[in-house]
Amino acid sequence: MLPFQAISFTTTEPGKRLIVTGAVHGNEVAGTHGIRRVIAEIESGALALARGSVTFVPITNPKAYALKRRNGDRNLNRNLQPTAPGVAPAEFEDHIANWLCPLMAQHDALLDLHSFQAQGQAFVMVGPQNNTGALEPTVHGDTERDWALRLGVKRAVDGWLGTYAKGVDERRARAERQPASEGKRHDLDAKYGVGTTEYMRSTGGMALTLECGQHDDPNGPEVAYRAIRNTLALFGLTDEPVPATETAMEGLHLGTVVDKFDRNDAFARPWQSFDPLRAGDVIGTRANGEVVRAPHDGYIVFPNALAEANYEWFYLAEATRRFNP
Missing domain, CATH: 2.40.50.100 (RNA polymerase II/Efflux pump adaptor protein, barrel-sandwich hybrid domain)
Incomplete structure (x- = not known):
């Protein structure tokens, strides 16, 4: 069994509890590089934490990372939840969820760092606006929006889980018309589409997914690094100036x-x-x-x-x- 690693820094002053994750998908390593750069700065004293705490998970899915591919046994960021009591983990991602979900629940905010397969510029994915609905209720919609405007990117996207819910409904309808296949279909699960940020919101926290660019974009680690530093400053974990708000953000709704x-x-x-x-x-x-x-x-x-x-x-x-x- 590959080990899991989380590196935490805690100050003596009260403040936000931030968690930053990289390599949820094993071939998306811009976040891993950005995280390790910030850890090195904290350890050397080049970056001082003033209050609160921050936990870094440089490699969230070590099996997928070791294999240099997106998934280990399944897509961790589509069906993330701990196994039920008494149920043995069936896939490596079950072990990750049993470790990661309680860890995230100990924090107030999650910055999840990713990249994507096709070419394109970096962007941030934001949760829904404030709502009390059954799918993804939240009171942090405005805070997430304001946080997204200070990460250092110029494009923001929302609508993820609602779009996924409709997609799963359509997938189920197709499956019912097709011959039964052997094995469990995770993509037909009602919770399919729930990943790190969605799980974090289900605990009452706030969360953003930053897509740092195409997988091999040499600027991706810098995008991740700048977003971490901006987040630390915005939430008051450091005494650096609060980053400026992006005034020309392009917004899109999935x-x-x-x-x-x-x-x-x-x-x-x-x-x-x-x-x-x-x-x-x-x-x-x-x-x-x-x-x-x-x-x-x-x-x-x-x-x-x-x-x-x-x-x-x-x-x-x-x-x-x-x-x-």
């Missing part, structure tokens, strides 16, 4: 997730995240010849040409004014 039905479904061209779409534009073609078109004007997000059947192929988003300061 509304649709589209799955691959067959691994041979193919894009019409090599899409990049946030490429604009006009209604009727050809996005791709199914293996059975069906042409997939944009249903309305908007943007394509997270296009994944390497997706397997029954997993997300791309998302559609539209502009929102939520992030205009």
Whole structure:
């Protein structure tokens, strides 16, 4: 069994309890590099903590990291929850969840650092606006928005879990029309789509996911590092000046997730995240010849040409004014 590592720094003064995670997906290492840089600065005395505490998890999924791939046994960031009492962990990610979820619950805020497969600029994913609904209730919507405006990126996206819930409903409907397959389908679970940030909000905390750019973007570690430093300053863990608010933030709201039905479904061209779409534009073609078109004007997000059947192929988003300061 590979070990888990969390590195914590605690001051004598009360303050926010922040946790920062990297490599939730094993091939997304910009956050890992950014985290290790900040740890080194704290340990050397180059960066002084003034109050509160911070916990760093440089490699959240050590199995996926060792294999240099997205997942170990499954996608940790789609069905994150501890196993029920008396139920033995079946996959490596179950062991991670049993360790990570209680750890996150000990903190007030989570900054989760990721990267993505297609080319594109860094952006931040934010939770819903304040609400008391059943899906993802929160009182931190305004705080998350203001935090997102100070991370150092120029694009923010919301709507994740609501979009996923609709996508899982559609996936279930397709599965009911198909011959039964052996084994458990995690992608049909009602909680599919709940990852680190969604779990953190379920504990009453606040959370942001920072997508630091394309996996191999050499600037990704700097994006992660700057976001950590800005967050420490914003929450008062350091006495550095509070970072300025981004005044030209582009805001987008996810509304649709589209799955691959067959691994041979193919894009019409090599899409990049946030490429604009006009209604009727050809996005791709199914293996059975069906042409997939944009249903309305908007943007394509997270296009994944390497997706397997029954997993997300791309998302559609539209502009929102939520992030205009």
